Amino acid sequence: MGTTQLESVPEPKYWHLKTVLSEALDSEFSVGEILPNERDLAARFGVARATLRQALEQLELEGRLQRRRGVGTTVAPPRVGVAVGTEEQAWPGAAGDAWQPVDCAEAVPPAAVADALETGRDEPVHIVRRSRMSHGQPVAAELLYIPASSVPDLTAIDAPSGPARARAVLRELQHLDLEGQDRAVELGSARADDAKELDRLPGAPVLVVTSRFLAGGRTAALSVATYRADTCRLTFKESGGVEIDHGPERRAS
Amino acid sequence: MGTTQLESVPEPKYWHLKTVLSEALDSEFSVGEILPNERDLAARFGVARATLRQALEQLELEGRLQRRRGVGTTVAPPRVGVAVGTEEQAWPGAAGDAWQPVDCAEAVPPAAVADALETGRDEPVHIVRRSRMSHGQPVAAELLYIPASSVPDLTAIDAPSGPARARAVLRELQHLDLEGQDRAVELGSARADDAKELDRLPGAPVLVVTSRFLAGGRTAALSVATYRADTCRLTFKESGGVEIDHGPERRAS
DNA sequence: AAGTGGTCTAGACCACTAC
DNA sequence: TAGTGGTCTAGACCACTTC
Numbered sequence A, B: 001m002g003t004t005q006l007e008s009v010p011e012p013k014y015w016h017l018k019t020v021l022s023e024a025l026d027s028e029f030s031v032g033e034i035l036p037n038e039r040d041l042a043a044r045f046g047v048a049r050a051t052l053r054q055a056l057e058q059l060e061l062e063g064r065l066q067r068r069r070g071v072g073t074t075v076a077p078p079r080v081g082v083a084v085g086t087e088e089q090a091w092p093g094a095a096g097d098a099w100q101p102v103d104c105a106e107a108v109p110p111a112a113v114a115d116a117l118e119t120g121r122d123e124p125v126h127i128v129r130r131s132r133m134s135h136g137q138p139v140a141a142e143l144l145y146i147p148a149s150s151v152p153d154l155t156a157i158d159a160p161s162g163p164a165r166a167r168a169v170l171r172e173l174q175h176l177d178l179e180g181q182d183r184a185v186e187l188g189s190a191r192a193d194d195a196k197e198l199d200r201l202p203g204a205p206v207l208v209v210t211s212r213f214l215a216g217g218r219t220a221a222l223s224v225a226t227y228r229a230d231t232c233r234l235t236f237k238e239s240g241g242v243e244i245d246h247g248p249e250r251r252a253s
Numbered sequence C: 001a002a003g004t005g006g007t008c009t010a011g012a013c014c015a016c017t018a019c
Numbered sequence D: 001t002a003g004t005g006g007t008c009t010a011g012a013c014c015a016c017t018t019c
Helices: A013-028 A038-045 A049-061 A111-117 A162-173 A192-198 B013-028 B038-045 B049-061 B111-117 B162-173 B192-197
Strands: A065-068 A072-075 A080-083 A099-107 A125-134 A137-146 A180-189 A205-215 A218-228 A232-237 B065-068 B072-075 B080-083 B099-107 B125-134 B137-146 B180-189 B205-215 B218-228 B232-237
Touching: A013 A049, A038 A049, A049 A065, A049 B180, A080 A125, A080 A137, A099 A162, A111 A125, A111 A218, A125 A162, A137 A192, A180 B049, A180 B205, A192 A218, A205 A232, A205 B180, A218 A232, B013 B049, B038 B049, B049 B065, B080 B125, B080 B137, B099 B162, B111 B125, B111 B218, B125 B162, B137 B192, B205 B232, B218 B232
Parallel strands: A080 A232, B080 B232
Antiparallel strands: A065 A072, A099 A125, A125 A137, A137 A218, A180 A205, A180 B232, A205 A218, A232 B180, B065 B072, B099 B125, B125 B137, B137 B218, B180 B205, B205 B218
16 A cells, blocks of 8 residues: 555645645534635635636535535535335335426427437437435436337326326326346536536536346336536445445445 | 526636536537547647646546546546446345455455444455456456454365455355345545556546445445546346437536 | 625736657 | 646636525
């Protein structure tokens, strides 16, 4: 371990600043407390505001700070654990689902989605929008892509759009036999619409969870969920695990 | 869907720039190609270099670009899928493990780790350092924390440190009954040592995967793995899934 | 209206790579 | 040595929230 030669690099100012601020947060501030404004902080540390901001940005990325335009910078609470890999295989919309249907429409999906669904690139699919809350705050926004062939018995009687339509589509989905599922997590930045729903600015870092639901030997539904990367820790429960409460841990420094 | 009122926001320049560049990348550049340098690009678009850099930063975060000091900015290949949730429960170091032992030492872990392991905060544990490659590039660095009580039969004959020691510790670990495991993913920034191993600058965005290995009713080992967020897509295979090849997909725009 | 964070500029110098 | 991206400055103005 500790024997990597420190190679006389002049540490960037913002990096050092970040360390100093991080320690100050641990010892001198409590959750929710408001920090001095950026101009004052920069002056206090004798750096330009842009440099100070570079340090704050990193701390926000790590979930230590929360900044809101017009308000100020506050000390963030520890990240909330958000369960993603519920072990029991279940379709979206099954009982106990953490998501809330928001809307539904029929439209042509992005090419990458169409390819995964093996629908034609010009073929419209059902797109269900859902949102997920935790501790009173929005933590994720989801787009669920469902080919018409996955919900063949959807009646024209159901509402043509809106939450009622979304629920109808999800209800039909339950009729299929779920054969397996498949998940991927990657870093992304929030699109304008997701950002608004997550109460962040466009471009904010998000964890993008792509899930494929398999039935009848093909992808019967595809979910693209964007989680706030600053406030969320995605948890995956796997077989045999007892219940865990990570509590107010910090990442190993 | 599409009915969120567009509220007359003047789109920031860097955001618009990002969009323009993104489309240019799709249509006019191929993977590995070198972009014009930042000063030229900024001049070409009529913006300050800092603004141009803000756009490039986002594109790099999304895995579209790769920037290397002294070299230039190149078009990044699609993110590589890296399997994380191998369904078969197995201890680190089991056959077929994707990780390569690098080093091993005995030291006091960070407080958060000690708490998770339920060891005393001053009690040293084995710390195994491992690295993971994919397509010839380093994609992740890991610290594995193993309490002495989890490997009681570790003999003094084994090497006191280095890769041989690491292998010895891992070998002993296999003797325990793995009862379950537990995983979490969150966004972080690379520490200096991880950054060097991942061939990135300190502070680079990483996906931190924390895994707990349960045996004998407690946490017998804890792994903290940091994956390059720019180049990796973490994949989780779950029950029943057929093999999937996401291929050169892009995230749904 | 006052105060906050967000965007943007036009420079400068530094660290690193490649020739 | 020349060229690249990385850091830093000292300003300016804008968008947003709160009072």
